[in-house]
Amino acid sequence: MTGAATDVVRRALLALTLPVVLVATWWFATAGSTSFYWPPLADIATAFTETWTGERIAADVLPSLVRLTTGLAIAIVLGVAGGLLIGSSRVLRAVLEPPMELLRAIPPPVLVPVIMLFAGIGDGMKVAVIASGCVWPVLLNTVEGVRGVDPVLRETARSYRLGGARRVRVLLLRAASPQIMAGARQALAIGVILMVISEMFAATNGLGFTIVQFQRSFAIPQMWSGVILLGLIGVALSLLFKLVERRVLGWYHGLRAAQRKA
């Protein structure tokens, strides 16, 4: 085996150690449990395979994921567009920064009842909740990223008369991309939370809705299995995000590594 391959295996083993230990602890600690609220993990595992079959995935998991991705996409588009504008204008920043700080300080879940008032209780409401909570980290990070573009690089672009769309695409967006990605990662975490919460309020399907239904009908192993599924979805999304980041920010990590060596 080559050095690089052993390294990958070693890192994978290290990363998996703690999860394996925790699951094993849970498994053996609850093995003989008779508590109604803490069923044996074995029961939860059985419930998991029975509950999350193809039908339920189509009926509950998929709608949740569609709402999440739609809301996130809207938040990222609005946040990046707004961030480009605000980051490029000192006047806009001076006017908008105080109200933005206030809006961002409002915990997004309290927006659910407010948004329900005018967006109803359909998918539109849930997407609106997710988008309105996720837009802030993207927006504020993009503003910072655009403000932080190296002045020498700006002058270079100016002296070569790089104009309009090309300037936005090649200079501003790329220079701000590390911050934009950091904002998007925060938005992803907030988005998952808001997805579940918005489905707990008023919904007829979705993961949040299903978990509350299980809890209300005392199907405790099923409820736990839903919580585990949410956790797994979170891990999968963050892995997916890492893949995207590696592609988009390959240059950034290379640059940082080169600067550290110098």
Add this chain to the structure above:
Amino acid sequence: MTVHSTIEKSAAGASGGPGPVALDVVGMGKTYAGSGAAVEAVRDLTFAVRPGELVCIVGPSGCGKTTLLRCIAGLMSPTVGEVVLEGRRVDGPPEGMAVVFQEYGRSLFPWLTVSQNVELPLKDKKGIGKARRRELVAEALEAVGLAHAGEQYPWQLSGGMQQRVAIARAVAYEPKVLLMDEPFAAVDAQTRADLEDLVRSLWHRLGVTVLFVTHDIDESVYLGERVIILSSSPTVVLEDVVIDLPDDRDQLTTRSEARFAELRTHVYERIQEAKRGHRPAAAG
């Protein structure tokens, strides 16, 4: 004494000579109106650069070289006077000009490969097709000795190589005037000598007009056909020296010539005077 008189004579012939002018700086001054007192960085600069000339500008540190360069590049407008590039007043970055900045590491786009960096400015230039763009990029990289490095990223290269990329980008742009702002101040001495020879050879091959700003007296004498010596701030032109060294220059032979030493000493003395605050009588 004889040295001095020949230099003064040649200087008189250099400025205001007849013939076409590529770049004309006329009565240029720049005063920064900051908070509190206004700061006069550049008082009155007038000089002309003929097409195809290689002119060095040298002055004591803090003498407003960067202000002058930014005004010529159209990145900043002068408070008085004007800069004229090929008959047109500069009021923004002009089409026929390319700038090589001192901070090579920060003037290349780190998310673009070397080829993409060189190609980028060509995309907004009128009348250049994709095939021609490729050609220009390949030629420019070849000319700076980086034909093999096109697919690499700038941060994978050494400092000297990065500055070569910046030079290739400027050359591929096919500018009428190439502005260089202390381009080699941040590279080591050996790389610096190589890059100086590169500038001379590119200038010979391409016939481009070069305005080279430096604080290094030896470098200015070695590179230039003319050296314009600036006073300390508020800046005026102290002297316009013709460098009458043979056109074919070499790091070893040129630098050991007696004439090189004379010119170098002369420029050095004028810079020392400038540091002590000497100014031409008229400029007060």
